[in-house]
Amino acid sequence: MELKEKQRKILDVAVDLFKEKGYMGSSVRDLATKLNIKAASLYAHIRSKEEILEWICFGIAQEFFDELQEVKSTDIAPKDKLNLFLDKHLSVVLQNRDVTHIYSNEWRHLDERLPEFIELRKNYQEEVEQLISEIYHAQNWELKSPTFTTRFILHTLNNSYFWFKRNTESTSEITDEIREKLLYGLLGNQK
Amino acid sequence: MELKEKQRKILDVAVDLFKEKGYMGSSVRDLATKLNIKAASLYAHIRSKEEILEWICFGIAQEFFDELQEVKSTDIAPKDKLNLFLDKHLSVVLQNRDVTHIYSNEWRHLDERLPEFIELRKNYQEEVEQLISEIYHAQNWELKSPTFTTRFILHTLNNSYFWFKRNTESTSEITDEIREKLLYGLLGNQK
DNA sequence: CCTACCGATCGGTAGG
DNA sequence: CCTACCGATCGGTAGG
Numbered sequence: 190m191e192l193k194e195k196q197r198k199i200l201d202v203a204v205d206l207f208k209e210k211g212y213m214g215s216s217v218r219d220l221a222t223k224l225n226i227k228a229a230s231l232y233a234h235i236r237s238k239e240e241i242l243e244w245i246c247f248g249i250a251q252e253f254f255d256e257l258q259e260v261k262s263t264d265i266a267p268k269d270k271l272n273l274f275l276d277k278h279l280s281v282v283l284q285n286r287d288v289t290h291i292y293s294n295e296w297r298h299l300d301e302r303l304p305e306f307i308e309l310r311k312n313y314q315e316e317v318e319q320l321i322s323e324i325y326h327a328q329n330w331e332l333k334s335p336t337f338t339t340r341f342i343l344h345t346l347n348n349s350y351f352w353f354k355r356n357t358e359s360t361s362e363i364t365d366e367i368r369e370k371l372l373y374g375l376l377g378n379q380k
Numbered sequence: 381m382e383l384k385e386k387q388r389k390i391l392d393v394a395v396d397l398f399k400e401k402g403y404m405g406s407s408v409r410d411l412a413t414k415l416n417i418k419a420a421s422l423y424a425h426i427r428s429k430e431e432i433l434e435w436i437c438f439g440i441a442q443e444f445f446d447e448l449q450e451v452k453s454t455d456i457a458p459k460d461k462l463n464l465f466l467d468k469h470l471s472v473v474l475q476n477r478d479v480t481h482i483y484s485n486e487w488r489h490l491d492e493r494l495p496e497f498i499e500l501r502k503n504y505q506e507e508v509e510q511l512i513s514e515i516y517h518a519q520n521w522e523l524k525s526p527t528f529t530t531r532f533i534l535h536t537l538n539n540s541y542f543w544f545k546r547n548t549e550s551t552s553e554i555t556d557e558i559r560e561k562l563l564y565g566l567l568g569n570q571k
Numbered sequence: 572c573c574t575a576c577c578g579a580t581c582g583g584t585a586g587g
Numbered sequence: 588c589c590t591a592c593c594g595a596t597c598g599g600t601a602g603g
Contacts, residue, residue: 213404214489217582229583230588238582294485298405330570334557340543341561345536352531366525370532370565377568379521408598420599421572429598 203241208287212295249292252281267327278346279364286350386425394432399478403486440483443472458518469537470555477541
């Protein structure tokens with residue numbers, strides 16, 4: 190999935206558009222207009238509208254995978270590993286807010302490659318769950334429901350951009366606040 | 381917004397459909413087929429496709445408002461009030477999972493009543509923020525960013541149904557786990 | 572509730 | 588990259 194320069198441009202504009210109107214609410218004519226070309230001309234660069242969604246969903250999924258492997262292969266204390274995962278994942282999310290949003294909310298409109306995507310996602314969640322389980326076990330923390338906890342973590346991280354007005358906080362401020370809420374909750378560090 | 385019996389039936393089937401395919405991915409023909417009637421016959425009961433989305437979004441928004449007023453007018457200790465709000469809000473969410481999902485993710489496809497909806501939502505968030513601020517102040521808890529915290533709470537509650545396989549846990553088990561994670565985070569009650 | 576039908580728009584192709 | 592065009596489908600109306 191190496192994109193040519195023009196395809197990159199189409200991808201970027203499509204991300205803007207899909208974020209604003211949703212995948213099903215965006216027409217190829219909308220997209221073409223934003224690119225100052227005619228709809229038919231798009232098809233010199235794309236196979237289909239769906240292909241663009243594939244670029245978005247599989248591209249960011251790969252980034253999440255790469256980042257997870259990096260965390261897994263780093264040899265540090267378990268608690269540091271948890272923090273490293275949170276920071277790395279958040280960093281990818283915050284650098285790709287719109288893409289993450291589309292990945293989270295529009296993936297079901299994939300067609301041809303939908304089964305492949307679901308499988309990829311399942312594998313990813315299982316790998317994260319394994320990481321979390323290892324960390325909890327090494328720390329002797331109680332982990333009642335690994336699957337629930339993993340989904341809670343991923344969902345919280347993937348939607349964290351929601352809680353901020355864009356660009357009023359720095360990335361490190363955002364990361365700190367989210368890490369704190371996720372680890373200690375509303376009351377964990379008070380009272 | 382009192383619905384007739386047939387409209388209630390249309391609403392219920394539409395919720396199923398919109399949840400599965402999204403509002404923009406669902407056609408009035410899909411909906412009519414599920415109801416075993418022809419598409420044109422729908423218009424004896426609805427003004428437009430958008431009206432159904434209005435029923436969904438404004439209906440559940442009203443439930444959230446009512447529940448908040450109830451919490452606000454209950455005279456109990458601040459910390460109990462926080463728990464009461466979490467429980468009541470979660471109860472509405474868990475009894476209306478699909479509707480909450482559509483409310484959270486499809487509201488932007490409202491057209492005529494979009495400004496009204498945005499205003500309603502803003503008011504609701506401000507009222508929740510006010511409640512949270514009062515509780516924190518009464519407890520002498522530190523509240524760095526009320527808006528961030530409010531969004532974190534609402535977003536976590538509104539998406540909590542995501543973390544469960546449907547129907548394998550009881551509502552009270554789910555509520556307990558979510559309240560715990562929200563209040564104390566991953567580590568707040570460990571170590 | 573139906574049949575019949577509307578204009579608009581959809582994703583996409585042919586051919587240059 | 589364009590013009591010209593395709594069949595399919597869209598939300599919705601007229602009239603019964």
